[in-house]
Amino acid sequence: MWIQSKKLSAMLEKGNSKGAILEAKLLLAKNSAAMATWSDLAGVLWQTGQHEAAISCLDQAIMKFDHYLLFNIRAFMHSFVGEHGKSVADLDAAEQRSPGSELIRCNRAVALMAQGKNAEAKALLEIVIKNNAASVPALENLAIVCLRLDLFDEALEHGRRWHSLQPQSAAAYIQYVYLLQSAGELGELSQVWNEQRLRQAYDNCRTVQSFMALSQLDDPLFHRHLAQKQAASSLTLPSIPVLGKPTESRRVRIAYWSNDFYQHATLALLGEVLEMHNRERFEIFCLSYARDKSDSATDNLRRNVEHFHDMGDLSDKLALEEIVALDIDILVDLKGYTSGSRVSVPAARPARIVVSWLGYPGTIGSTNFDYVLGDPFVTPASSQQYYDEAIWQLPNCYQPNDRRRRAAEPKARTQYGLPVDSVVLAAFNATYKITPTIVSTWANVLKKHPDACLWLYARTERIFGNIKSEITACGAAAEQVFYAPPLPGGAHLARYQVADMALDCFPYGAHTTGSDALRNGCPLVAIAGESFASRVSASLLHAARLEELITYDFDTYETLIGALIRDKARRQRIKEHLAGWSKLPLFDTPRFVSDLEAAYAEMWRIHVGS
Helix, strand or coil: CCCCCHHHHHHHHCCCHHHHHHHHHHHHHHCCCCHHHHHHHHHHHHHCCCHHHHHHHHHHHHHHHCCHHHHHHHHHHHHHCCCHHHHHHHHHHHHHHCCCCHHHHHHHHHHHHHCCCHHHHHHHHHHHHHHCCCCHHHHHHHHHHHHHCCCHHHHHHHHHHHHHHCCCCHHHHHHHHHHHHHCCCHHHHHHHCCHHHHHHHHHHCCCCCHHHHHCCCCCHHHHHHHHHHHHHHHCCCCCCCCCCCCCCCCCEEEEEEECCCCCCHHHHHHHHHHHHCCCCCEEEEEEECCCCCCCHHHHHHHHHCCEEEECCCCCHHHHHHHHHHHCCCEEEECCCCCCCCCCHHHHCCCCCEEEECCCCCCCCCCCCCCEEEECCCCCCHHHHHHCCCEEEECCCCCCCCCCCCCCCCCCCHHHHCCCCCCEEEEECCCHHHCCHHHHHHHHHHHHHCCCEEEEEECCCHHHHHHHHHHHHHCCCCHHHEEEECCCCHHHHHHHHCCCCEEECCCCCCCCHHHHHHHHCCCCEEEECCCCHHHCHHHHHHHHCCCHHHEECCHHHHHHHHHHHHHCHHHHHHHHHHHHCHHHCHHHCHHHHHHHHHHHHHHHHHHHHHC
């Protein structure tokens, strides 16, 4: 990252941060007239987490050289820490000194993406591509921004082009594979998939997005390795000094940090819990860093929680200062390494205890987090080796549910375009979770059971067509596969009441969709592996007292689906069991809140005692 010296880069690659800083300072002292020695020192300071020192170094360099590259680098740094106004000013200054620069336009697009202005970023990057169709930075960022805008075909087009230009690039290969998953291009995915190459690519990338690997590999030790790598490159804010002891008489202050306090899967699960906290024992804060995502769900939460703070316009530094000023006891991060997260803020420990929960199914890879909330199934005691945080197990399922969510009135099967007499298998997971192995298994089921049909969710008809083509290529009949398009929440939930069973994916299984199926009386067939992401649906079934629907390999998974297709009475018995959902631990929200608060209270007792 802006470091021209190969020696400095090698020292950083080997983890010799102190040596790299010392060497960079020595090089600057020897040749302060060279701009590269200044940018190298700034880059080394930045990569070792000394953000303020890196920006200060560039301040001095800009005064000395007044060069557009220095403004461009500093713009990126300001954007990274959330100082968007300063970033824009630096980009303007850079462009004044180098009009029409491709590098500056790409950096401005990255800054826009950091602010959630994805459409503007896309338009700017398309200008770059129009002038230079082989611009790798533009193609890389166009792939990312199109994915954020749910423009899956465009995202894949740019990712495929990037990979063709740099076929040996580890980053290009990783992105290409993930884009093929997201677009449902499973035939092409099978042709380029190579697990050894994928693992090597992740190892060879200096910066990684560990989330992508969750849907590719069931290897929690490798997931931890990637999370640690991502933490080392991104969780670089300096830690807050240890906070003093709070006033003993006050309530324990719990803060939830997220940008998903709107009509999002997280709030669909968590909303009732947030409102049910015991205000005599706990003071609850929702700290939102969303931009332009407020809706009726947000408004309802504002009315029903004690404190709601908007922090979307604050830089990381200012957000840290505000959280410290709130004197928070337990800060709960609800995002981890998912889209748009600012996990670097809780990682700087602006509260006495820091917890990871719900948003990211795995370790953050940093000991700056004290605990990860799990349960005996998703995080058994034997899995501690996969986590940098200490595992804290909730007694039933770690995933909450909001009992107030209601399905719309279901339609007749014919109105959904489904055959009346078929056994309907609902596959409503996100497309990136669907692998060639899963599709092959589903195709086997359909071939053996012509009286069954697959009801497949996809964001677009094009993606549905891609997956359907792969299913038919595996030998299933095209007339057995039906499209489930996106629908509003209640209308979507109603579809589970029409289906005979729901099918899990692997290695990234159902989370919210699993709860949705069970809550609406639809049996869920799960396949569990070793990783957190692969065990959530099985945890849901444990808490729903339906362990009979958990499998641990593809053969048993396929066999169980077939057995249920043939056994209508068994399906009916399970549906009748789920009709009593309100009595099951999975949907006992008051009990869940009590268990969660007991966990917080014990964490606090341990902290105070230490």
